[in-house]
Amino acid sequence: MNRRMLVDTSMLFVFLLLLDYRYVHNFGHEMLALVFTALFLLHTIWNARWYRALFRGRWPKQRIVMTGIDLLLLFLFLDVMLTGLSFSHTMPIFNIHPPLLVHRLHRIFGFLMLFVMGLHLGIHWQGIWAKMKRAMHIPNTAPVSFLSHASALILAAAGVYSSFLYALGSRLLLLPVRSLARPPTTLFLFLACHLSIVILYTVIGYYGWKWASRR
Ligand code: HEM
Ligand code: HEM
Structure with a gap:
């Protein structure tokens, strides 16, 4: 695994861990947010070319969508940090x-x-998957392609299930979550379910991206 993959993977796991406020408590949540920020800075330095190119070149449809998603993520992250720091306990x-x-x-x-x-x-999946195949010496054969699409769909289905299990819609809209909707959770279950939710949107992003690129 190269250093970029290591930082990207750690970012994802630190993010999922800090979301489990009940398990990591306030101190853990805020410290993990700092770790996430440090990893984010590395991620940004390594992708600095993207920021420099923002005001250059032409803007075909794909670039608008891709940049829109990246900028939205950046906007959410900066807002979450600023709001968090404004009422931080630690x-x-x-x-x-x-x-x-x-x-x-x-x-x-x-x-x-x-x-x-x-x-x-999802929109970067083609590049990520190509790197993973190279790193793990996975061949480019039809059975591998079939298995990867089938696993993506199974994991996405697990993501739909986890979204209901954790009442994510209600938590996003800040509606009261009935106690029945709160699963008896362990850290492992929380991480696995929230990872499957990220995967669900990765699958949506990936197939959506492929579909849009063909048009
Ligand atoms: C606050 C969170 C994040 C922001 C604002 C962000 C932003 C960006 C930007 C601007 C790029 C360059 C896009 C391009 O060249 O087209 C990029 C690339 C990429 N991002 Fe992120 N990212 C974040 C989190 C993550 C996480 C958690 C992962 C992985 C789990 C990830 C994986 C990647 C990958 C694989 C690329 C392609 C280049 C590379 O390998 O570094 N990103 N990201
Ligand atoms: C990537 C960064 C962050 C994300 C994604 C994030 C996300 C969240 C989420 C989803 C909750 C609600 C948890 C729940 O209801 O189960 C929460 C609560 C909280 N977060 Fe963050 N957070 C981040 C960074 C921070 C930072 C930097 C601070 C402070 C320095 C902070 C302070 C808090 C506090 C104090 C709460 C308790 C709820 C409240 O007082 O409203 N967070 N965070």
Whole structure:
């Protein structure tokens, strides 16, 4: 695994871990957000070319969609950090007590990041999969292609199930979550289910991207 893949994979796992506020508690949540920020800075340095090219070149449909998704993820991340820092318990650097709306926006943007991160991975999946195949010496054969599409669909189905299990729609819209909808969760179950939700949006992003590129 090269250093880029290592940073990207760690980012994803740190992100999923910090989302489990109940398990990692406030201190863990805020510290993991700092780790995520450090990894994000590395990710940004290694993708600096993308930022420099933003104001150059032509804008075909694909580039608009791809850039839109990347910018949306960046926007959500910056908002989640700013709102989080404004009411932080561990690092009260702003020392302000923002209104409830700011807390709500923090949660909504945080959960939205889950979906947009999946879409971000989906539009980059072709490149990621090519690197993975090279690194793991996976051949380019028809059975491998069939198995990878079949596993993607099974994992996406698990993502749909997990979205209902964790009442993600209600949590995103800040509706009260009935106690029945709260599964008896362990950290492993939480991570696995939320990973499957990211994968669901990766699959949507990947097939959506392929479909749009053919038109
Ligand atoms: C706040 C979160 C993130 C932001 C704002 C972000 C932003 C970006 C940007 C701007 C690019 C360059 C796009 C291009 O060249 O077309 C990029 C590339 C990429 N991102 Fe992210 N990203 C984030 C999180 C992640 C995570 C968590 C992963 C992996 C799990 C990831 C995986 C990738 C991959 C594979 C690429 C292609 C280039 C590379 O291998 O680094 N990103 N990202
Ligand atoms: C990538 C960065 C972050 C994401 C995705 C994120 C996401 C979230 C989410 C989804 C919740 C609600 C958890 C639940 O209801 O189960 C939450 C709560 C919280 N977050 Fe973050 N967060 C991030 C960074 C931060 C930072 C940097 C701070 C402070 C320095 C922070 C402070 C808090 C606090 C204090 C709560 C408790 C709820 C509240 O007071 O409204 N978060 N976060």
